[in-house]
Amino acid sequence: MKSRLAALLLFAFVSPALAQTTVERAFPNLSFDRPVDLQHAGDGSNRLFVLEQHQGRVRVFQDDQAATEAGVFLDLNGRVNTGNEEGLLGIAFHPDYETNGHFFVYYSASNPRRSVVSRWTVSSDPDSADAASELVIIEIPQPYSNHNGGQILFGPDGYLYIGLGDGGDGGDPQDYAQNPRSLLGSILRIDVDTSTEAERYRVPADNPFAGHAEFKHEIFAIGVRNPWRMSFDTVTGWLWAGDVGQGRLEEIDVIEKGKHYGWDLKEGTLDHEPESMVPADSLTPPVWEYGRDLGNSVTGGHVYRGSRNPELMGRYIFADFASRRIWALTYDGTAPAVVDPLLTADFNIPAFGVSEAGEFYIIGFDGQIHRFVASEGTGVEPGEQPAGFALEAIYPNPFTDRMTIPFRIDESARVSLAVYDLLGRDIRSILDASLPAGTHSAEWDGTDAAGRRVSEGAYVVRLRVDGAAVESRVSIRR
Numbered sequence: 001m002k003s004r005l006a007a008l009l010l011f012a013f014v015s016p017a018l019a020q021t022t023v024e025r026a027f028p029n030l031s032f033d034r035p036v037d038l039q040h041a042g043d044g045s046n047r048l049f050v051l052e053q054h055q056g057r058v059r060v061f062q063d064d065q066a067a068t069e070a071g072v073f074l075d076l077n078g079r080v081n082t083g084n085e086e087g088l089l090g091i092a093f094h095p096d097y098e099t100n101g102h103f104f105v106y107y108s109a110s111n112p113r114r115s116v117v118s119r120w121t122v123s124s125d126p127d128s129a130d131a132a133s134e135l136v137i138i139e140i141p142q143p144y145s146n147h148n149g150g151q152i153l154f155g156p157d158g159y160l161y162i163g164l165g166d167g168g169d170g171g172d173p174q175d176y177a178q179n180p181r182s183l184l185g186s187i188l189r190i191d192v193d194t195s196t197e198a199e200r201y202r203v204p205a206d207n208p209f210a211g212h213a214e215f216k217h218e219i220f221a222i223g224v225r226n227p228w229r230m231s232f233d234t235v236t237g238w239l240w241a242g243d244v245g246q247g248r249l250e251e252i253d254v255i256e257k258g259k260h261y262g263w264d265l266k267e268g269t270l271d272h273e274p275e276s277m278v279p280a281d282s283l284t285p286p287v288w289e290y291g292r293d294l295g296n297s298v299t300g301g302h303v304y305r306g307s308r309n310p311e312l313m314g315r316y317i318f319a320d321f322a323s324r325r326i327w328a329l330t331y332d333g334t335a336p337a338v339v340d341p342l343l344t345a346d347f348n349i350p351a352f353g354v355s356e357a358g359e360f361y362i363i364g365f366d367g368q369i370h371r372f373v374a375s376e377g378t379g380v381e382p383g384e385q386p387a388g389f390a391l392e393a394i395y396p397n398p399f400t401d402r403m404t405i406p407f408r409i410d411e412s413a414r415v416s417l418a419v420y421d422l423l424g425r426d427i428r429s430i431l432d433a434s435l436p437a438g439t440h441s442a443e444w445d446g447t448d449a450a451g452r453r454v455s456e457g458a459y460v461v462r463l464r465v466d467g468a469a470v471e472s473r474v475s476i477r478r
């Protein structure tokens with residue numbers, strides 16, 4: 001990925017398609033106490049798991065707007081510290097959870113103050129963890145009660161990633177974030193597939209400091225202040241993080257192996273304590289940053305890959321906890337990022353979540369889980385087709401040189417068929433015509449509007465009929 005320059009003019013571009021975004025309560029019959037994370041188990045059960053920070057509880061319920069009850073999946077009440085930035089902070093389900101029943105949690109503990117990542121196992125009741133199954137994987141001493149990070153997640157490589165802040169107080173007084181001899185101020189990456197009492201985890205052989213006697217082998221990237229929320233994009237595999245700033249700038253980073261993200265030599269792109277032996281040109285700048293006029297505590301989010309809000313497809317959605325603003329960021333790894341304001345919520349936003357179907361949830365400190373209202377004329381619930389027309393199975397998919405796109409319309413109508421990339425950019429208009437009712441088909445040869453062969457990868461085919469639309473994802477293999 002090429003070097004990234006942070007943009008300072010947040011509203012340089014506003015997409016009209018995003019201007020009227022609104023939210024609604026996703027589960028009006030449920031409420032939670034200081035919810036800070038929402039995950040799914042990836043087991044096909046269509047359940048959601050919400051963490052209550054200070055109660056130390058993991059709540060579980062069906063991903064159904066009519067849900068009336070959220071049971072207790074795991075209860076650590078009384079075991080977790082309850083400082084403002086401490087508590088039960090993160091949960092991650094093993095990629096093979098459906099067969100091994102293993103999941104991992106990150107919580108704050110005391111005497112001594114420390115962060116704990118431990119493995120648990122589900123009981124014979126799928127909605128309840130085995131309370132006696134804890135295996136502590138790693139414990140990290142914490143000098144202060146703030147800047148604990150707290151996100152844990154599995155990457156596409158199957159390894160467990162752990163987001164750690166610099167340990168707290170103001171200005172990283174111990175310089176942990178630029179010290180590879182400390183785990184603090186870092187993103188860790190460990191192998192937990194064979195965890196036992198004797199060997200809690202292994203260090204992947206390709207970790208950037210593996211084999212260096214003076215450095216912590218678990219470190220994947222360094223120089224972060226408080227990466228409160230992180231996520232992997234399911235398409236690109238990029239690891240996105242919102243890193244909370246000190247007093248001037250908030251930043252969004254794409255985390256890469258072995259990179260130094262600047263803290264506390266820099267805050268975003270501004271000097272903070274530049275006196276260091278670390279060359280400035282070896283630091284990785286943020287993808288995006290913003291100042292105190294727009295907020296003071298960034299909440300990292302996710303890249304949207306659902307179907308209810310196709311105008312958000314491929315955009316990274318994030319927020320500011322204090323100002324309650326929500327934005328959509330577009331970035332392709334080369335050109336400068338573009339950010340669109342979506343809305344200002346009437347609740348503080350500590351985190352976002354994604355359902356098993358890829359739909360987006362907004363966690364509110366009002367105790368509610370919210371979601372974006374489906375786009376009028378375009379939003380389609382997961383697994384549904386709009387009435388009156390449909391995209392049939394596209395074949396071959398993946399394809400190399402040419403694919404056939406069959407579709408059906410029940411009444412004569414104006415029809416358009418187009419291809420977009422995963423950032424929502426136009427690639428090729430295939431069809432725009434009035435057609436009679438019936439079954440039709442069109443072909444795409446994998447070229448753009450200028451006749452150039454497009455790159456290998458994933459694309460979206462969108463069928464629009466009289467203003468309503470439905471989409472299907474296709475892949476090209478060269």
